[in-house]
Amino acid sequence: xxxxxxxxxxxxxxxxxxxxxxxxxxxxxxxxxxxxxxxxxxxxxxxxxxxxxxxxxxxxxxxxxxxxxxxxxxxxxxxxxxxxxxxxxxxxxxxxxxxxxxxxxxxxxxxxxxxxxxxxxxxxxxxxxxxxxxxxxxxxxxxxxxxxxxxxxxxxxxxxxxxxxxxxxxxxxxxxxxxxxxxxxxxxxxxxxxxxxxxxxxxxxxxxxxxxxxxxxxxxxxxxxxxxxxxxxxxxxxxxxxxxxxxxxxxxxxxxxxxxxxxxxxxxxx
Amino acid sequence: xxxxxxxxxxxxxxxxxxxxxxxxxxxxxxxxxxxxxxxxxxxxxxxxxxxxxxxxxxxxxxxxxxxxxxxxxxxxxxxxxxxxxxxxxxxxxxxxxxxxxxxxxxxxxxxxxxxxxxxxxxxxxxxxxxxxxxxxxxxxxxxxxxxxxxxxxxxxxxxxxxxxxxxxxxxxxxxxxxxxxxxxxxxxxxxxxxxxxxxxxxxxxxxxxxxxxxxxxxxxxxxxxxxxxxxxxxxxxxxxxxxxxxxxxxxxxxxxxxxxxxxxxxxxxxx
Numbered sequence: 172x173x174x175x176x177x178x179x180x181x182x183x184x185x186x187x188x189x190x191x192x193x194x195x196x197x198x199x200x201x202x203x204x205x206x207x208x209x210x211x212x213x214x215x216x217x218x219x220x221x222x223x224x225x226x227x228x229x230x231x232x233x234x235x236x237x238x239x240x241x242x243x244x245x246x247x248x249x250x251x252x253x254x255x256x257x258x259x260x261x262x263x264x265x266x267x268x269x270x271x272x273x274x275x276x277x278x279x280x281x282x283x284x285x286x287x288x289x290x291x292x293x294x295x296x297x298x299x300x301x302x303x304x305x306x307x308x309x310x311x312x313x314x315x316x317x318x319x320x321x322x323x324x325x326x327x328x329x330x331x332x333x334x335x336x337x338x339x340x341x342x343x344x345x346x347x348x349x350x351x352x353x354x355x356x357x358x359x360x361x362x363x364x365x366x367x368x369x370x371x372x373x374x375x376x377x378x379x380x381x382x383x384x385x386x387x388x389x390x391x392x393x394x395x396x397x398x399x400x401x402x403x404x405x406x407x408x409x410x411x412x413x414x415x416x417x418x419x420x421x422x423x424x425x426x427x428x429x430x431x432x433x434x435x436x437x438x439x440x441x
Numbered sequence: 442x443x444x445x446x447x448x449x450x451x452x453x454x455x456x457x458x459x460x461x462x463x464x465x466x467x468x469x470x471x472x473x474x475x476x477x478x479x480x481x482x483x484x485x486x487x488x489x490x491x492x493x494x495x496x497x498x499x500x501x502x503x504x505x506x507x508x509x510x511x512x513x514x515x516x517x518x519x520x521x522x523x524x525x526x527x528x529x530x531x532x533x534x535x536x537x538x539x540x541x542x543x544x545x546x547x548x549x550x551x552x553x554x555x556x557x558x559x560x561x562x563x564x565x566x567x568x569x570x571x572x573x574x575x576x577x578x579x580x581x582x583x584x585x586x587x588x589x590x591x592x593x594x595x596x597x598x599x600x601x602x603x604x605x606x607x608x609x610x611x612x613x614x615x616x617x618x619x620x621x622x623x624x625x626x627x628x629x630x631x632x633x634x635x636x637x638x639x640x641x642x643x644x645x646x647x648x649x650x651x652x653x654x655x656x657x658x659x660x661x662x663x664x665x666x667x668x669x670x671x672x673x674x675x676x677x678x679x680x681x682x683x684x685x686x687x688x689x690x691x692x693x694x695x696x697x698x699x700x701x702x703x704x705x706x707x708x709x710x711x712x
C-alpha cells in the first residue's frame with residue numbers, strides 16, 4: 172500500500188468527489204489561521220470512507236466543504252461528478268452529530284422525514300417513502316411521536332431516515348454516533364453498514380475513534396497536524412458483513428488498529 | 442406523555458384542574474385576616490375599607506350598571522392596541538431578524554426609542570390626539586410592540602445552527618426555510634413576547650385612562666378616589682388586577698391550542 176494514492180495535480184475523472192490542494196482559513200487579520208492544507212483525496216462510488224483525526228484537526232470543516240456548507244480557500248480544486256462545487260451538491264446529504272438541534276421538535280417523526288421530499292413528491296409518494304425509510308432504521312412504529320419522545324439513539328436514527336428519504340448518492344456523516352453510549356453506538360454502526368450494503372450509498376464518515384473507523388469503513392484517511400493534512404491512508408480489507416466480535420478479533424483489524432494508533436501517537440509526540 | 446389524556450377530557454374539569462387550590466386558599470385566608478383584624482379594631486385607617494365593604498360597593502356599582510361599561514372600554518382598548526402592536530412588532534421583528542442590512546440600518550433608531558419610558562409618551566399623545574380613544578391606542582401600540590419585536594428578533598437570530606444546516610443540506614429554498622424552519626423555531630420566544638406585550642397593554646391602557654382619556658376602569662378608579670369613595674376605589678383596584686390574571690390565562694389557553702409539540706412547555710412553565 173502506498174502512502175499517497177492520488178495525483179496531487181490532476182482531478183480524478185472516475186471519482187464522485189475529487190479534492191486537490193484543498194485549503195481553508197478562518198478568522199481575519201492577525202487572527203487568521205489555516206485549518207487545512209494540501210489535502211488531496213478522492214471519494215469513490217460505493218465506498219465507506221472514514222476520516223479519522225483528533226478533535227480540532229479540521230475533520231468537520233472538511234466535511235462541511237464537501238457538503239457545500241463552507242467555501243474553501245482559493246486555489247482549491249474540488250469537484251463533485253466532475254463539476255466544481257458551488258453550494259450543496261445534488262444527491263449529497265449531511266447527517267450531523269448534534270441530532271437534537273437538527274430535528275424539528277414541533278414536527279412528528281413522520282413529518283420530520285418528509286421535510287426534504289414533501290415539496291417535490293406527491294402525498295402518496297411521501298407517505299410511502301417515509302414508511303420505507305422509517306422501517307429501514309427501525310422506527311416504523313414511532314411515526315406519530317415527537318422527537319422529544321425518542322431516546323438519543325432513536326433521534327439519530329430519525330436524522331438518518333430523513334437523509335435516506337432523499338435517496339442520496341452520498342451520505343456525509345459528522346461523528347454521527349459520537350454522543351451515544353457504547354452499546355447504542357455498536358448497534359447503530361451495524362445498522363448503518365446493513366443499510367449501506369442494501370442501498371449502495373457512498374458514505375463519508377467522520378470519527379475520532381480509531382476502532383470505529385477501522386470497523387465500519389472500507390478505507391481510512393487519517394488527518395493530523397495544524398494545519399491539518401493527510402497523515403496516512405489505508406484500505407480496510409476485512410470480511411463483510413462485519414461482526415462486533417469476530418471482526419474485532421481479526422488479525423487484519425488488529426494490525427490496522429495498531430498501525431494507525433502508532434502513526435497518530437508518533438505524529439502527536441514528534 | 443399526558444397531552445393525549447388531557448385532550449380527551451372535557452374543557453370544564455380541565456380548567457378547574459388548572460386552578461392552584463393552595464394558592465387561592467392562601468389568598469382567601471389573607472382577606473379573611475384583613476376583615477377580622479379590621480373588625481377587631483387592630484387596623485384603624487380612615488380610607489382602608491374592609492373586604493366586605495369593598496364587595497358590597499362593587500355589588501352596588503354592578504347593579505347601577507356603572508361597572509361593566511368601564512370594563513368593556515378597558516378590555517376593548519387593551520385588546521385592540523395589543524393586536525395592532527403585535528402585528529407591527531412581529532413584522533418589524535422578523536424583518537430585523539432575517540435581514541442583516543435592515544438590522545444594521547435601524548438598530549440605533551430602535552435602541553433610542555426603546556429606551557424611552559412609556560409614560561414619557563403620555564403628554565405627547567394627549568397633545569397630539571387630545572383626550573380620546575386614539576390617544577389611548579397610540580400609547581398602547583407604541584409601547585407594547587417592543588417586547589414582541591425584540592422577542593421576534595431574538596427568536597429568529599437564535600435559531601440553532603443545526604436547523605439552518607439541515608435546511609441547507611436538504612436543499613430547502615429561502616422561503617421554504619423561513620416558513621418551515623425559522624418561524625416555527627422562533628415561535629416559543631415570540632409567544633413569550635406576545636404575553637409580555639399583553640400585560641403591558643393593560644398597564645398602559647389603565648395609565649392612559651387615569652391621566653388622559655376620561656373613560657374605562659382607570660378613570661373610574663381616579664374618580665372614586667377624588668370622591669373619597671375608598672370602597673369603590675379598592676373595588677376597581679382589585680378588578681384591574683383580576684382582569685390582568687384573566688387576560689393572561691386566556692392567552693396561555695389559546696397558545697396551547699395553536700402551538701403543538703414542545704411549545705406546550707412554554708405555557709406550562711408560565712401558568
